[in-house]
Amino acid sequence: MKVMAFNGSPRKKKWNTVTLLNNALQGAHSTGAEIELVQLYDLKFSGCISCFSCKRLSRKKDGVCSVQDDLTPVLDRVKQADALIIGxxxxxxxxxxxxxxFLERLCFPYLKYSKGGRSLFPRRINTAMIYTMNAPDQILQRIGYDRMFAMTQMTLGMHFGACELLLSSDTLQYSDYDKYEAEAFDKNAKRQRHTKVFPDDCKRAFALGVRMASGKVTDPMPMPWQES
Ligand SMILES: Cc1cc2nc3c(=O)[nH]c(=O)nc-3n(C[C@H](O)[C@H](O)[C@H](O)COP(=O)(O)O)c2cc1C
Structure with a gap:
């Protein structure tokens, strides 16, 4: 069982996203899974360049992206992964x-444009998205974030397997709010939430990691143009 996590925050060491990812990986590791954390901001890579090489009729359909950059060996390792956790x-x-x-390069080569075609990814694996954000829970729906989360959930669900969502809202942005422009925020409330609620988010991330490594996989979602 191999669980790969990807940190999409440029803050690589101790901040919100990577902390939750590390908790998720610890959860996976506690079940005996092999774990790997990929720091996306350590890599030089581009999104999809729309070359459509992966859709060429003359090419073997193997889900391999033709773009060669730092992401190439990472995408190669994804082929062996049993769960993907993206933060x-x-x-x-x-x-x-x-x-x-990363999502463009990860998913598009596996997307089948053939009628009735399923994802080219050879297996069904668990996936999860972990999001951290300044915005508080109460406003997420009003500002449309739920649709953004659902879209990515659907994308991963179609290509790999059911995608779990973990949201950590109202996060601490600065270690010292007095040193930065931050009048719009209640620094005491931010600090309090970080000490009272964020540890629960970490526990939820640990439990998510355990589930990701459980091997119980829900079927991927059908492509939108397929019958469900
Ligand atoms: C360029 C930039 C844009 C941001 N935009 C939003 C936003 O649209 N909504 C939000 O809730 N938080 C926003 N944030 C705050 C971050 O999402 C939040 O602080 C997050 O927890 C940071 O994760 P990290 O600590 O792992 O780096 C933004 C931060 C930056 C630097």
Whole structure:
């Protein structure tokens, strides 16, 4: 059992997203799974360049992306993974740029344009998205984040297998709010939430990691143009 996690935050060491990912990986490791954390911001890579090489009729349909960059060996290792956990901060109501680029390169080569075609990924595996964000729970639906989360959940669900969602909201953005412009935020409330609620988010991430490594996999979702 191999569980791979991907940190889509440029803050690589101790911040929100990577902390949750590390908890998820510890959960997976506690069941005996092999684990790997990929720091997306350590890699030089682009999103899909729309070359359509992966859709060429003359080419073997193996889900391999023709673009050669730092992501190439990572995508190669994904082929052996039994679960994928992707963590991203929310930037302007979407995943971070590196996470978006990664998702494009991860998914598109496996997408079948043939009638009735399922994903080219050879197995069904568990996937999860972990999002961290400044916005508090109460406003997520009103500002449309639920649709953004659902879209990525669907994308991973179609290509690999059912996608779990873990949301960590109202996160701590600075270690010292007095040193940065932050009048819009209640720094005491932020700090309090970080000490009271974030540890629960970490526990939820640990439990998610255990589930990801359980080997129990729900069927991937059908492509939108297929009958369910
Ligand atoms: C460029 C940028 C854009 C952001 N946009 C949003 C946003 O649209 N909504 C939100 O809730 N938080 C936003 N945030 C806050 C981050 O999502 C939040 O602080 C997150 O927990 C950071 O994750 P990290 O600590 O792992 O880096 C933004 C932060 C940055 C740096």
């Amino acid at each position: 991203s901060p929310v930037y302007y109501g979407a995943e971070s740029a590196a996470t978006r680029a």
